[in-house]
Amino acid sequence: MKWRERMMPERFKWMSEKIPFWLRFISPLYGDIVLSVRIRLARNLKGHTFPLFLDDEKRIRVFNLIKDALTSIKELQSLKIYEITELEEIEKEFLLERHLISKDLLKDGRGRGVCIDMEEKISIMINEEDHLRIQVFYPGFMFEEAFMKIMEIDELIGSTIEYSFNKKYGFLTSCPTNVGTGFRVSCLLHLPASVITGKIQDIINYSFSQDITVRGYYGEGSEVLGNIFQFASLRTFGKSEEDILSNFKTTVYKIMDMEREERENLMKDSKELLEDRISRTIGILKNAKFLTSREVMEYTSHLRMGAGLNLIDINIEKLNEVMLLNQPAHIQILFGKRMEEKERDKFRGILIRSRLNLS
């Protein structure tokens, strides 16, 4: 051995071994299209400078204040709080892959952190762009549940520490694009047929017309992987939270129906081609020695659509699991071993064959 492998951190082992709530339940009607719904609220504390302008000392002070508040709220006591500087690189990547934190939270300096519940329904980022970014994650058809949950958490926190609020502007945020409600709802949608037929351009145009923006798999500025797009409400001011949610929901259901229609068209015109693609995919997954994460996203997309069209008997829940677990930091934490890219690609193949019963 050239070097001794450093010990793998164990902190998130418990998390890596289970599938988050939002991926565990599949919508009976749209499970092959919608993956998840996320709602977030941006909040700041009254009388404190916004995080971007705080030095380490003051940022730590705000962090401690929020930590004290969260840990003294009875209903939130099962949540775990981590300061980012206490985490190792691989753990930060792990949380990013899990959508629980954003890249902005990983900026240099102390006093930034995240608060997570065991089921991963809740993630509260502390001192990202705003003092608080409260987020909830639910399966793609549970809009109302997600909404009720986040409003409940907001009430609990807002009744304990004083938020920055002004009748004219609403909740005050560092960036004027979040002011007012600080409310943003988003969905991950799987739209392979629309990508094949080119309908996706119409969908994007339609979304923009409905004040909804389209992003990649990891959110803002990221690329589209495995035909999965993130749709997110754009405006936060001048509308109530309920109205933003209901407009978003209507639009998303319309988009899902558009995708459904494209799939039916494909089935009419090129069923054999779709079948061929699925068989090839299975062939590759069964036999490939090395698989990249990008390939897995692509192949699970083929299988997911195939399952939705009854062209293949495969469990969508299993596909969700594989999509999550095959990511670089996940693979390493799961196998308890630091690995270079090539080795990861090899273990990825092993993981997929065993999880999808493809040997």
Added chain:
Amino acid sequence: MKDDMNKICEKCNKFPAEVKLIIYEAGKKKVLNLCKLCAEEESLGVSSSAASPPVPKKEAPLLKPEEDLVCANCGYKLSEFLKISKFKCEKCYEAFEPNTMKIISEYHKAEEHRGKIYTGAYTENKEFKLKVLRRALDEAIRREEYERAARLRDLINEVEGKNDA
């Protein structure tokens, strides 16, 4: 961080560059510093003419020094805000009026807040109060501010005393 904050989007030259987008073009790696909107368009391969959301594309007004405003609470200037579109503190909103409402209403296409009305913290969470006081006490002792520490200790006793009653 300062460096990042001063960059302007390389594509539209209007909004602050907040996203680093890496593109592979003809096998060559290219890094673009873009604003959120341009980054979205680039990463989706959507041309800007095809599908821009309606966002103000006005030139950021160049302020004459005498037109600049300062937030009395934090010392932040309107001219600094216009560069990066981020407020420094809650008081900046009022301090930069009438510019603030103009910017907000241009982006959100609305002129008044219609969402949740916040009426302030109301719970008497003793545990929270005690945690905050104890942290302040530790800090005072660390800084050897004993008078302050004594006052804090009295306060803690008072809160705890109420607890017993």
